Amino acid sequence: DADVTQTPRNRITKTGKRIMLECSQTKGHDRMYWYRQDPGLGLRLIYYSFDVKDINKGEISDGYSVSRQAQAKFSLSLESAIPNQTALYFCATSDRRGANTGELFFGEGSRLTVL
C-alpha cells in the first residue's frame, strides 16, 4: 500500500462545481503539502501545513482552500472549479527534518479536468 494516498485519482467536472481532493498518509509525518503540476511549468506549491493548526498559503493559493482534518489527512478544495484549474495535483509529506532539507514523499497524483 502507498504511504501517501490520494483520492480520486482522476476526476472530470464542470465549471462552477465544488471539488475536493483528499490525501491521507501513513508515514506519521506532521507536514503536508499540495502541489499542482502543469506541462512546462513544473510543480507549484498551493498550500502547506506544518501541523493540524498551522496552514499556510503557497505561491498559487487563489481559488483553492484546504483542511487539515487530522495529522494524517489534508484535503484540497476548489470551491468553484474553472478550466484553468485543470492539472495534475500532488500531495506530499515530510517530517520535520525533511521539511528543512526538502525531502518530500509524494502521492501518486490526482488528475483533474474542468470542462
Next chain:
Amino acid sequence: AQSVSQHNHHVILSEAASLELGCNYSYGGTVNLFWYVQYPGQHLQLLLKYFSGDPLVKGIKGFEAEFIKSKFSFNLRKPSVQWSDTAEYFCAAVIYNQGGKLIFGQGTELSVKP
C-alpha cells in the same frame, strides 16, 4: 525571488547514449538541491540530493549530479541511458530552514529510444 531553471524541455536519446540535464538555481545562500524523477503514470521519486560536502553526488540507477557553486548549477548525468530511464526529471531547490518549500524547475522529459 528564488527560481530553478531547467534548460531542456524534451531530450531524445538512443540507448547507451550519455545524458546530461542542466539545472540552474538563483540564490546566493545555502541551498539543498534535488533531482526527482517521475516515471510515466507514477508519482515523483527522489533520485538524488545534495546538502553539503562532496559536490559530486550519486543517486539511484547510476545517476549522478555535480554541484558547481560558482555556476549555481546542479546538472544531472548518466553515462549510458536505458529505455527504462524514459521519464520526466525535475530539479528542485530549497532554501535551508524555509519549511520544505521546494522550488521546482519546469521539468525535462527524457525519451530513450531502444
